[in-house]
Amino acid sequence: MVLMNRKTKIVATIGPATESKKMLTKIINTGVNVCRINFSHGSHKDHKKVIDNIREINNEQGLFTAILADLQGPKIRVGKIKDNGVELVNGNEIIITSEECIGDASKVYISYQNFPKDVAAGEFILLDDGKLKLEIKSTNNKDEVIAIVRHGGILSSNKGVNLPNTKISLPCLTPKDLVDLEFALQMNIAWIGLSFVRNAQDIIMLKNLISKANSNAKVIAKIEKPEAIKDIDEIIEATDAIMVARGDLGVEIPFQEVPLAQKMIVKKSMKASKPVIIATQMMESMIDNITPSRAEVNDVANAVMDGADAVMLSGETSVGNYPVAVIDAINKIIMDVETDDSLYHFEYPPNEKIIDRYITNSVCFNSCRLAQRINAKGIVTMTFSGYTAFKIASFRPKAGIFVFTGNQSILNMLSLVWGVEVFLYNKFVSTDHTIADIKYILKKDGALNKNDLLINIASMPIAEKGQSNMMKLSYIE
Incomplete structure (x- = not known):
């Protein structure tokens, strides 16, 4: 790997x-x-x-x-435009309709059917990532809105529409x-x-x-x-x-x-x-x-x-x-x-009111604090749900975060998470045996070297794959 x-x-x-x-x-x-x-x-x-x-x-x-x-x-777009582009001129009026049509400088189709019902006079319409700006003058609350061009330009087919002031009713x-x-x-x-x-x-x-x-x-x-x-x-x-x-x-x-x-x-x-x-x-x-x-x-x-x-x-x-x-x-x-040290070691003490996760959160928090104090080269978590991987990563430790799991469904998912390296591992025999085996794997793969300090997080008894409740500090031999 x-x-x-x-x-x-x-x-x-x-x-x-x-x-x-x-x-x-x-x-x-x-x-x-x-x-x-x-x-x-x-x-x-x-x-x-x-x-x-x-x-x-x-x-x-x-x-x-x-x-x-x-x-x-629900991305809102204008429809097809004549010759794939027309110029909207500042100060001109334009009709925006929910009835499909080929658009021109006087009238364009919008893909949002409730648009005339949801907008109000004075609200703005932004087209093509904000390059063009229209202000709504009036709406018939049925199928047409009249707008004034405030900042014109070329409008081409299928460009995106943003409505920064409008409460949109689309699902x-x-x-x-x-x-x-x-x-x-x-x-x-x-x-x-x-x-x-x-x-x-x-x-x-x-x-x-x-x-x-x-x-x-x-x-x-x-x-x-x-x-x-x-x-x-x-x-x-x-x-x-x-x-x-x-x-x-x-x-x-x-x-x-x-x-x-x-x-x-x-x-x-x-x-x-x-x-x-x-x-x-x-x-x-x-x-x-x-x-x-x-x-x-x-x-x-x-x-x-x-x-x-x-x-x-x-x-x-x-x-x-x-x-x-x-x-x-x-x-x-x-x-x-x-390489900048300011990126690392964020500390968010666990909330003791969250009883169901308080022990696991405390183990993760204090593992990261300990890793900083002793300059540990790695923190290992054995997880089935991925929870401890997310938690440890959130503290941004400088130590490597090595996640060992037998749950194949979370391996790829964890590749998004800051600092996390994942390993497929399902030989959870006993806590001591598993920790020794993981240390051997990390040394063999070149992730850690002899005499590096390593923190292991696990749940005891390990075979039950419960919430993490244990932390062990040791050297790589």
Whole structure:
């Protein structure tokens, strides 16, 4: 098994530039930990081929690359536009209709049927990632809205629509999402991304569907709406992980508010032991260029310094000209930033009111504190659910986090979590025997050396695979 020195994980979106087995092998070997499949594009047949290729690579190389199925969500778009582009001129009026038509400078179709009922005069409509801005003048509350062009430009077919002031009545899961979800669960995908989350109820609804399908898939709540920022504590509690999706978020809320929102979400997620991904425009100039801009280098570095579990690439790896070079570049940035001691050793004392997890939380917390004091080189946790892996990672120890589990269903899932290295292990005989065996494996694989200090976390009796209640400190012999 090839061990990784980098703590922060890399998520790469798969597309035409990277969907072949040859390219998937290259990007995974260059540093990708999680492959994102964007259900906004491609067919199930295309996605299955990518999934099968990733799993073949994992089996051939003994890797645990995770897969993230990212559902499209209720993305609102304009329809087809005459000649695929018309100019909207400042001050002109335009009709936006829920009746399908070929759009022009006077009238365009919107894919949101309740749009005339949900909007009000004075609210804004943003088109094409905020490049064009309209203000609503009036609505007939049935099928037409009259808007005034406040910031014009060329509007082409199928461009996205953002409604920053409007309470949208669309369901969080569209009919397309439900079909895509069923496919993703049939394929045993580890992570499901839910787009345009507005409140915790959206997460609970998705989790109920996953549970009914008898799946262990985990949910990533994508934060890209102002309502989600307001309900962030409840969303973090309900979800398994968070993605700060800065593209739509930066259109829906004032762009200058995104950096502090990002930092706030990362801190809250770490405190709740929930992995957090920073996404969108991380290295966007590398779609066409062989090197990133200096601003992008700083953006990636700041995400790592904020404490993100993972950074995500979108167009850079799905359609970009240099997908391997961008993985190599982001890997170098992360590795350099991770030499800074300020990234490590966060301390969130366990809450004694959470009785059912208080012992396990205390063992994890104090293991990380001890690892810092004695400069331990590794913390080993034996887990069936993955809970202790999430918990230990949230404290950001400098020591390696080695997770041994007999539960094959969580191996790939844990590849998203900060600092975690996973091992398939199911020889839980006795505590002493298991610890000795694990120390031998870590030394043999080159993860640890003779005389390194190691902390083992386990549950006693070990065969029952209960909650962690024991910590042991020893040297590698």
